[in-house]
Amino acid sequence: MMGLAERRTSYRDPTRVERDFRRACAEFPTGVTVLTTTVDGEDHGSTVNAFSSLTVDPPQVLACLSNTSRTRTAIEQANVFAVNLLAGGQADIAKLFASKEDDKFARIRYRRAGLDVPLIEGAVATFECRLVESVESYSHAILIGEVLDFSIRSGREPLTFFRGRIGRGIAGPDDSREN
Template identity: 35%
Template sequence: MKNAPALKLVELLEIDPHAFRNVLENFPTGVTIVTAAVGTRKVGVTANSFSSVSLSPPLISWSIDKRSSSYEVFNKASHFAVNILAADQSNLSGQFARHSEDKFASVEHTHGAGGAPIFPECSAHLECELFSQIDAGDHYIILGKVVAFTDHDTTPLVLLRSLQNWVTNHWRFAHRGGGHRSTANLDRFLDCRSKAMRQFKHWY
């Protein structure tokens, strides 16, 4: 019996961070604003790294850049909130993606568990107790145990190739009037929109 050939270890080439990010942008994600508060200081960051982890116990995760000035508050806060943005909240997403002395200026919000800010009219909210943190490269992965949530059942905001988009529920659209013909028209429209988005990214 011949011995199996020895496996050769291949040293991976260094991955270009920009190219790697472009590859990841092919995966559509929802858009969230994660918030927390400690004392009188409150913070919020736009994040698309939100993900479910476990149903029992109910755990979710998201990640934050280690260089973020908001991390100090997230690290000290007992709770945080995940605001899952609705399709018409792209401006709010942009406001919390930029550096600002007071991102909450003129932004209506209430307070959830641990004082974490909650924005009205989102698709959903999750209030979480800090569960654990994982040191992962240039980010910290933060896990939260969900203690309360609200589902408004509205169309969510979606991020694809650095462009914010909307997702239409085919079933609702078809049943509002038009049936299969409306759904087919919608499919053609979304295909054209996707091609336009790719061309836009190519230009800029």
């Protein structure tokens, strides 16, 4: 039996499906990452919350980007990318890389390592990856990367996305901890 707050959405009612599906997915907290790469000396990056580990042996991760994303195209050209798991105090970086602003990298601190892709300073963890596969699914691509190197900065709280809000820990709609 459904509780009072529970709502079922029928696929027969297309006007509600998208809205209700987004609301249902928003009940799952995710980390906030920025995918970065470099092509022909130009840096590219996009904010992504659709990120997960995939396998341990070999170490692989997956992330999803829109088919219209310039970062997706750049990653497919470069065949390498980094996943930067943002820290709690880096909401401004998440918002910057979610925007269409030019020269985003001029506004942040980053370094380069083995794959020569931007690694955002202060991130909770970074993964340097070789693109293994890009799978198109409707409006997005699932990028699978083999992790060639990674770093962890212990003791940092991650930036999260929950119920449509960015914050530290689990920030709900009534939570004022947004950074």
